[in-house]
Amino acid sequence: MELKSNHSSPVLTDPIPVNNSRLGIHSNLLSYQQSGGSLSSGKYMTIPRKKPGKLEDVWSNGWLEAMRSSSPPRKRLIKDKDFTIEAAADDFDIAYCSWMIKYPSALKSFDQILKNAKNKKVAVFLDYDGTLSPIVDDPDRAFMSDSMRSAVRDVAKYFPTAIISGRSRDKVYELVGLTELYYAGSHGMDIMGPVSHAESGDHPNCIRSTDQQGKEVNLFQPAREFIPMIDEVLKTLVENTKDIKGANVENHKFCTSVHYRNVEEKNWPTIAQRVHDILKDYPRLRLTHGRKVLEIRPVIDWNKGKAVEFLLESLGLSDRDDVLAIYIGDDKTDEDAFKVFRERNLGYGILVSSVPKESNAFFSVRDPSEVKKFLKALVTWKKFEKA
Numbered sequence: 008m009e010l011k012s013n014h015s016s017p018v019l020t021d022p023i024p025v026n027n028s029r030l031g032i033h034s035n036l037l038s039y040q041q042s043g044g045s046l047s048s049g050k051y052m053t054i055p056r057k058k059p060g061k062l063e064d065v066w067s068n069g070w071l072e073a074m075r076s077s078s079p080p081r082k083r084l085i086k087d088k089d090f091t092i093e094a095a096a097d098d099f100d101i102a103y104c105s106w107m108i109k110y111p112s113a114l115k116s117f118d119q120i121l122k123n124a125k126n127k128k129v130a131v132f133l134d135y136d137g138t139l140s141p142i143v144d145d146p147d148r149a150f151m152s153d154s155m156r157s158a159v160r161d162v163a164k165y166f167p168t169a170i171i172s173g174r175s176r177d178k179v180y181e182l183v184g185l186t187e188l189y190y191a192g193s194h195g196m197d198i199m200g201p202v203s204h205a206e207s208g209d210h211p212n213c214i215r216s217t218d219q220q221g222k223e224v225n226l227f228q229p230a231r232e233f234i235p236m237i238d239e240v241l242k243t244l245v246e247n248t249k250d251i252k253g254a255n256v257e258n259h260k261f262c263t264s265v266h267y268r269n270v271e272e273k274n275w276p277t278i279a280q281r282v283h284d285i286l287k288d289y290p291r292l293r294l295t296h297g298r299k300v301l302e303i304r305p306v307i308d309w310n311k312g313k314a315v316e317f318l319l320e321s322l323g324l325s326d327r328d329d330v331l332a333i334y335i336g337d338d339k340t341d342e343d344a345f346k347v348f349r350e351r352n353l354g355y356g357i358l359v360s361s362v363p364k365e366s367n368a369f370f371s372v373r374d375p376s377e378v379k380k381f382l383k384a385l386v387t388w389k390k391f392e393k394a
């Protein structure tokens with residue numbers, strides 16, 4: 008079945024604020040115009056969304072392949088009365104060790120990182136799932152440990168620190184529970200940042216608000232106009248996947264996730280097809296892949312990388328030679344941030360991965376427990392430096 012022709016060229020254009028040259032990033036904010044929606048005037052730019060193609064193409068357009076490779080398989084454990092080892096440990100370790108030549112351990116390279124951080128202001132950006140909390144089957148039970156929370160709290164005492172998550176800002180705040188951080192939810196499409204250096208506050212998508220403590224903050228929501236559309240899609244996704252055992256649709260306000268971690272693999276084509284069928288009616292939405300999750304988000308040129316740039320700007324830390332930023336994340340959506348770090352020489356991206364995978368990060372750590380070690384080491388260094 009072919010998609011209707013009106014889906015093949017869905018791109019109308021959206022206003023781009025032109026008077027925000029101080030915040031160069033905003034001139035790149037691109038989006039599609041809502042059909043029939045009225046949007047304010049301004050400069051227009053477009054980005055192409057991949058033509059969806061034939062419906063049966065979930066087989067050939069790479070969705071299924073991406074789904075299969077979207078999260079490392081849990082390693083098989085061989086248990087003995089005295090020890091537990093991972094299956095095929097030798098082969099795996101060889102591959103992992105050679106991968107680590109390209110992405111050295113951030114813990115083992117700590118001295119090198121410190122050398123570059125000396126006399127610089129360090130800012131820390133942290134992803135949540137798979138970085139601060141381990142990956143678990145139930146997204147509602149992805150809790151971070153108290154010791155991790157305390158490590159993040161300590162980091163925030165010494166360095167401006169932000170959480171950049173795919174989850175809704177409210178949800179990730181609830182999970183982290185620290186008031187001393189900045190939060191960017193929905194893959195950066197919902198940022199609560201400081202007002203102090205906020206030329207970013209001039210942006211039309213930025214409004215003054217107050218946080219949970221009543222402190223004045225800047226709220227930046229570049230995809231606000233998409234809320235009704237996301238809401239509508241969410242309802243359809245819930246309805247159309249309710250008969251697929253294990254499927255779980257999560258609402259992030261500016262985007263939505265369809266989890267298939269608990270869906271039998273033989274049903275992955277079905278869930279992919281259902282999502283595909285719904286998405287074809289929404290040319291202003293696109294799909295990205297996370298760890299056993301399909302993420303549906305607005306087609307705007309905004310992501311975790313842009314969110315980091317925005318926060319650095321808001322913090323008065325942009326375009327400065329005396330700033331070194333660190334970003335720690337584990338999944339594909341974090342690659343947008345790693346890429347910006349490389350391109351703009353902002354500092355170090357650190358990938359959390361226990362298996363070899365291509366990345367734009369500079370360093371790696373294996374899992375959240377190593378993230379915690381790294382955060383603690385940063386704090387110890389700063390304390391020592393101050394003493």
Ligand SMILES: O=P(O)(O)OC[C@H]1O[C@H](O[C@H]2O[C@H](CO)[C@@H](O)[C@H](O)[C@H]2O)[C@H](O)[C@@H](O)[C@@H]1O
Nearest residue numbers: 135136142143144146149172173264268298300
């Ligand atoms: O940007 P993040 O903070 O890493 O959020 C990305 C997605 O994380 C969550 O899903 C992932 O973690 C779940 C809990 O461990 C796991 O069950 C799921 O398979 C993973 O994809 C969250 O539930 C998603 O909504 C986020 O988009």
